[in-house]
Amino acid sequence: MTQTRWCPPEQLLTPAPDTFLGFTVPEDVKAQWQRWEGADWRRNRYWETNNLFPPEQRFSVRPPADMCPAHRESWRKWRDHQFDPVTGNRWPGYHGSPFNPISRDLDQVRKERRREWEEGCRGQMLMIEGFCRDGRNCGDAA
Known part of the structure; x- marks a missing residue:
């Protein structure tokens, strides 16, 4: 695939x-x-x-140009989170998360879970941008 x-x-x-x-x-x-x-x-x-x-x-x-280095690093780490189509881990994923699809169409389940990861990572990235914009935890976010 x-x-x-x-x-x-x-x-x-x-x-x-x-x-x-x-x-x-x-x-x-x-x-x-x-x-x-x-x-x-x-x-x-x-x-x-x-x-x-x-x-x-x-x-x-x-990332925003004015983002502090600590938040930029956290932002990058969330951007780089990847959905694993083999294990099928749900967001946010962890080792040993079982791939128990509800339907019989495994390709559809993988697509849905990849979208979950996209939405989850996006939410975390936006939250980090908001923290940095507000000046919260700048310098110690990583």
């Missing part, structure tokens, strides 16, 4: 395209292409094309 887990590095280093999946990219989205607003817009375009399990968008988001 081949899945796209992140955007290729060349996509991260280039400006936003004029079109994405056949949709014209608005100027305000282009300005936020490598932030959560751009990731949300891309995810919604996947959903509009009936792809309910799009590639993980958190890998295409960059």
Whole structure:
């Protein structure tokens, strides 16, 4: 089973395209292409094309430029958490978590759990951004 887990590095280093999946990219989205607003817009375009399990968008988001080093490291660690399609661990995962699917379609269960991981990691990354923006625990977050 081949899945796209992140955007290729060349996509991260280039400006936003004029079109994405056949949709014209608005100027305000282009300005936020490598932030959560751009990731949300891309995810919604996947959903509009009936792809309910799009590639993980958190890998295409960059941390805020003014984030302190300690929070940046925590942010990066949450970004790099990976769903393991072999073990099928639910979010947030732990060693020995049983893969007990509810349905008979294992591929569907894997897709749903990968999305759980995407949403969970995204939530943690956004929480860390909020902590840093508020000045909470800056310098001792790692």
